[in-house]
Amino acid sequence: MTAPAPSFAQTMERLRAEVDAALDARMPAETEPPAVLHRAMRYSVFAGGKRVRPILCLLSAEAAGGDRRAALAPAMALELLHTYTLIHDDLPSMDNDGLRRGRPTAHRVFGEANAILSGDALLTLAFELLAEAPAPPPYPPGALPLELARAAGSRGVAGGQYEDLAAEAQPDVTPERLERIHRWKTASLIAAACRMGAIAAAGAPETVAALGAYGESVGLAFQIADDVLNAVSTPEQLGKAVGSDAERGKATYVALFGIEASRARARALVAEAIARLDGLPGPAEPLRELACFVVERER
Amino acid sequence: MTAPAPSFAQTMERLRAEVDAALDARMPAETEPPAVLHRAMRYSVFAGGKRVRPILCLLSAEAAGGDRRAALAPAMALELLHTYTLIHDDLPSMDNDGLRRGRPTAHRVFGEANAILSGDALLTLAFELLAEAPAPPPYPPGALPLELARAAGSRGVAGGQYEDLAAEAQPDVTPERLERIHRWKTASLIAAACRMGAIAAAGAPETVAALGAYGESVGLAFQIADDVLNAVSTPEQLGKAVGSDAERGKATYVALFGIEASRARARALVAEAIARLDGLPGPAEPLRELACFVVERER
Numbered sequence: 001m002t003a004p005a006p007s008f009a010q011t012m013e014r015l016r017a018e019v020d021a022a023l024d025a026r027m028p029a030e031t032e033p034p035a036v037l038h039r040a041m042r043y044s045v046f047a048g049g050k051r052v053r054p055i056l057c058l059l060s061a062e063a064a065g066g067d068r069r070a071a072l073a074p075a076m077a078l079e080l081l082h083t084y085t086l087i088h089d090d091l092p093s094m095d096n097d098g099l100r101r102g103r104p105t106a107h108r109v110f111g112e113a114n115a116i117l118s119g120d121a122l123l124t125l126a127f128e129l130l131a132e133a134p135a136p137p138p139y140p141p142g143a144l145p146l147e148l149a150r151a152a153g154s155r156g157v158a159g160g161q162y163e164d165l166a167a168e169a170q171p172d173v174t175p176e177r178l179e180r181i182h183r184w185k186t187a188s189l190i191a192a193a194c195r196m197g198a199i200a201a202a203g204a205p206e207t208v209a210a211l212g213a214y215g216e217s218v219g220l221a222f223q224i225a226d227d228v229l230n231a232v233s234t235p236e237q238l239g240k241a242v243g244s245d246a247e248r249g250k251a252t253y254v255a256l257f258g259i260e261a262s263r264a265r266a267r268a269l270v271a272e273a274i275a276r277l278d279g280l281p282g283p284a285e286p287l288r289e290l291a292c293f294v295v296e297r298e299r
Numbered sequence: 300m301t302a303p304a305p306s307f308a309q310t311m312e313r314l315r316a317e318v319d320a321a322l323d324a325r326m327p328a329e330t331e332p333p334a335v336l337h338r339a340m341r342y343s344v345f346a347g348g349k350r351v352r353p354i355l356c357l358l359s360a361e362a363a364g365g366d367r368r369a370a371l372a373p374a375m376a377l378e379l380l381h382t383y384t385l386i387h388d389d390l391p392s393m394d395n396d397g398l399r400r401g402r403p404t405a406h407r408v409f410g411e412a413n414a415i416l417s418g419d420a421l422l423t424l425a426f427e428l429l430a431e432a433p434a435p436p437p438y439p440p441g442a443l444p445l446e447l448a449r450a451a452g453s454r455g456v457a458g459g460q461y462e463d464l465a466a467e468a469q470p471d472v473t474p475e476r477l478e479r480i481h482r483w484k485t486a487s488l489i490a491a492a493c494r495m496g497a498i499a500a501a502g503a504p505e506t507v508a509a510l511g512a513y514g515e516s517v518g519l520a521f522q523i524a525d526d527v528l529n530a531v532s533t534p535e536q537l538g539k540a541v542g543s544d545a546e547r548g549k550a551t552y553v554a555l556f557g558i559e560a561s562r563a564r565a566r567a568l569v570a571e572a573i574a575r576l577d578g579l580p581g582p583a584e585p586l587r588e589l590a591c592f593v594v595e596r597e598r
Contacts, residue, residue, distance in 0.1 A: 028453055028454070032454075033458075034453065034454075034458045034461045034462055034465075036461065036465070037453050037457070037458055037461045038453060041453065084419075088415060088416075088419060091412075091415065093410070093411035093412045093415065094412045094415070111392070112392035113390075113393045113461075113464055114461060114464075116387060116392065116393070116415065117387075117457050117460060117461050119419075120383075120387060120418075120419075120422065120457045121452050121453040121457040121458070123419065123422055123423065124422065124448050124451050124452040124453075124455075124457065125448070125452055125453070127426040127444055127447075127448050128444070128445060128448035128449060128452060130430075130441070130444070131429075131441035131442075131443075131444035131445035131448055132441060132445065133441070134433075134439065134440045134441055140433065141433045141440035141441065142429070142430035142431060142432070142433055142440065142441070142444075143430075144430075145426055145427070145429070145430035145441075145444060146427060146430035146431065148426075149423050149424070149426050149427035149430055150427060152423050153420050153423040153424055153427060154327055154333065154336050154337060154340065154420040154423075154424070155327070155331075155333075156423075158336070158416050158419045158420040158423065159332075159333045159336055159420070161416055162333045162335065162336045162412075162413060162416050163333055165412055165413075166333075166335070
């Protein structure tokens with residue numbers, strides 16, 4: 001008699017714990033100087049995040065037919081990089097958010113300068129981890145940091161945040177422009193998470209491409225679901241102020257299309273994502289479930 | 300009849316032009332979206348910097364017996380990273396500087412959010428360039444980004460800036476603490492510049508170590524010279540407000556030891572640095588001259 005297969009929730013929880021343990025072991029200790037800066041870095045990294053990006057990276061390594069342990073360094077790097085973007089996005093000069101995941105944001109706790117520096121140091125640490133993790137053949141050794149840098153830079157997350165802020169001043173944002181914001185700000189990094197997992201596991205180039213396309217669609221769905229959650233949740237569910245997007249006149253799917261059409265678009269993107277998983281060399285069921293989770297989650 | 304050897308000033312100018320041309324060719328165009336962000340990145344990179352770090356990197360490649368073209372990617376990455384630190388250091392929540400090199404600082408021209416994002420994007424681009432430049436044997440392929448990340452992170456430039464700001468609130472900074480600030484904030488990156496040049500040129504490990512020690516001493520001398528310049532220059536010479544360190548109660552060598560003792564310490568460090576250059580496999584004369592230039596410069 002074999003044990004029953006773990007549930008999706010159990011898989012997510014186990015992977016989350018693996019990522020957290022690895023991050024805890026690898027990040028500078030809070031006691032190590034400069035202690036305040038290291039405390040600020042850990043405060044934001046260990047703030048109860050869902051670890052969606054690192055889990056996608058690990059699951060993509062398995063779906064590519066490899067061992068997920070090969071993808072642990074890129075998984076950690078992705079979470080460090082994602083955390084830096086949250087810290088900087090929350091700053092007074094950007095989204096000016098005082099709460100994240102139910103706790104005061106980094107600049108509220110450590111001051112603005114230290115928040116900026118802790119983000120800078122997390123971004124730098126992400127690339128330090130990747131420098132220690134050369135990609136396996138047939139990929140060039142720098143393939144993993146190249147993926148991350150392209151996804152995160154001026155034509156990725158940083159550019160998306162710029163466009164997002166610029167759009168606030170211009171109420172008539174077109175659907176095309178909104179989609180570009182979301183592709184750059186959210187989908188690019190989620191796609192990179194999947195590609196990096198597949199590359200770290202030495203998956204074939206067509207496997208990397210399929211998982212990247214899966215991630216791109218999941219990433220867009222994730223952002224649309226975020227817009228919907230911001231419009232319909234209670235503050236307790238969301239861990240931050242709700243309706244804040246509308247108040248700010250922020251361009252969102254909900255503002256452009258309404259809640260129901262936004263939900264339908266997210267579901268269609270999830271279906272597209274799942275279709276990309278056919279014929280992969282390794283197990284893809286958790287990635288299917290994760291894609292569905294993205295649009296069904298409540299925070 | 301052979302042409303006379305180029306003067307030090309000519310060498311510096313030629314290398315500066317090489318670095319600038321390479322950066323101009325590699326950075327996103329101002330017209331490419333997101334255009335404002337790309338304009339902000341270029342505004343700060345092409346602001347008349349002396350290119351000390353990339354030039355040290357190129358000269359170190361030659362001093363290690365290699366071709367300086369092998370060190371062009373790390374040289375560019377160093378300048379991009381250095382520029383990001385200047386943009387973030389100038390922010391209102393940090394040093395709150397409105398002028399740099401005689402021009403308004405990035406946040407004065409592009410706004411605070413765009414300044415932060417342009418710095419983030421430059422830091423990311425630095426690692427993108429290094430991802431495309433695997434180190435030659437006997438070094439692991441990620442040796443160059445590893446050097447840069449360690450020099451720039453929480454126990455490097457970012458940590459040094461944290462300590463520098465923290466020291467402003469505490470007037471009784473010890474000489475030991477001041478030296479740690481300078482080692483982290485300035486010397487670590489200059490030492491990394493020299494080490495990276497030697498690594499990119501496949502220099503022997505002892506050559507890398509000698510050039511790193513040279514860079515560490517030059518870096519400390521550079522920072523002390525900066526403190527002296529801030530205390531004695533005119534605004535026209537410096538391109539920014541003078542005496543601003545003292546006004547801010549900032550911990551400096553000048554505040555602790557006075558101008559003459561600071562100058563003497565800088566000269567002693569330059570002598571130490573030059574002693575490290577004996578017996579290198581390639582030409583080291585430009586590095587000797589550069590070390591002297593560091594303490595003799597007027598801006």
